[in-house]
Amino acid sequence: MTAYNKPDHWSIRAQKEGYPARSVYKLQEIDGKFKLFGRNGARNSAGPLRILDLGAAPGSWSLYILKKFGQGVFLAAADLSPLSLKASQLFSGANVFFVQGDIYDETVRSALLEKGPYDAVISDAAPATTGNRSVDTSRSLALAEAALSYGEAGLRAGGNFVVKVFQGAGTGEFLKRIKERFTGAKSYKPEACRSNSFETYYLGLGKKD
Numbered sequence: 001m002t003a004y005n006k007p008d009h010w011s012i013r014a015q016k017e018g019y020p021a022r023s024v025y026k027l028q029e030i031d032g033k034f035k036l037f038g039r040n041g042a043r044n045s046a047g048p049l050r051i052l053d054l055g056a057a058p059g060s061w062s063l064y065i066l067k068k069f070g071q072g073v074f075l076a077a078a079d080l081s082p083l084s085l086k087a088s089q090l091f092s093g094a095n096v097f098f099v100q101g102d103i104y105d106e107t108v109r110s111a112l113l114e115k116g117p118y119d120a121v122i123s124d125a126a127p128a129t130t131g132n133r134s135v136d137t138s139r140s141l142a143l144a145e146a147a148l149s150y151g152e153a154g155l156r157a158g159g160n161f162v163v164k165v166f167q168g169a170g171t172g173e174f175l176k177r178i179k180e181r182f183t184g185a186k187s188y189k190p191e192a193c194r195s196n197s198f199e200t201y202y203l204g205l206g207k208k209d
């Protein structure tokens with residue numbers, strides 16, 4: 001077992017708390033710090049909070065949202081892979097919608113955008129890594145750009161956006177694009193990110209009209 005895949009504090013905690021992935025603590029920290037859902041105008045006055053979760057499998061972010069808001073949320077999610085059993089069991093009511101498919105696919109995109117507009121679009125989508133940093137960062141940036149295009153088309157004015165990016169060529173320009181479209185834009189690396197990883201999260205707070 002390498003140091004990278006050895007279970008760490010966060011993975012052990014996730015297992016104990018019933019989450020399929022340690023990534024839940026990244027979203028929890030970002031949400032705690034920036035009040036992604038339900039504050040800063042990121043909530044419609046009527047109806048449930050509407051959230052779109054891209055790259056959702058195995059389902060920790062979705063579980064966090066469903067645990068936090070229960071029936072007070074409509075959650076749409078997509079991933080190439082299926083959700084874990086625990087997450088998929090929660091994806092059975094009228095307030096949830098999961099598509100197993102590629103977020104670049106037009107049919108997947110239409111199906112998800114049809115369920116909007118959303119109060120928040122969050123994306124933890126990441127490519128399968130190759131170990132070649134420039135290949136990995138450019139694939140990650142392409143996914144992040146696809147997520148931003150969902151935010152542009154599917155977020156209501158005032159809505160919030162969070163996206164994972166592997167830092168590298170082009171990510172500075174990408175953050176500038178977020179700044180143009182949102183009242184606030186930030187780069188934030190939660191503590192639960194592995195210290196040696198080059199992933200970070202970009203946030204767009206308050207989509208401009």
Ligand SMILES: C[S@@+](CC[C@H](N)C(=O)[O-])C[C@H]1O[C@@H](n2cnc3c(N)ncnc32)[C@H](O)[C@@H]1O
Binds near residue numbers: 024054124127
């Ligand atoms: C780090 S995992 C997400 C973990 C998830 N947020 C959770 O809390 O369980 C990244 C996910 O991105 C998904 N992904 C990568 N490329 C994708 C694509 N083109 N369309 C949909 N999902 C994609 C992968 O299948 C993988 O499940």
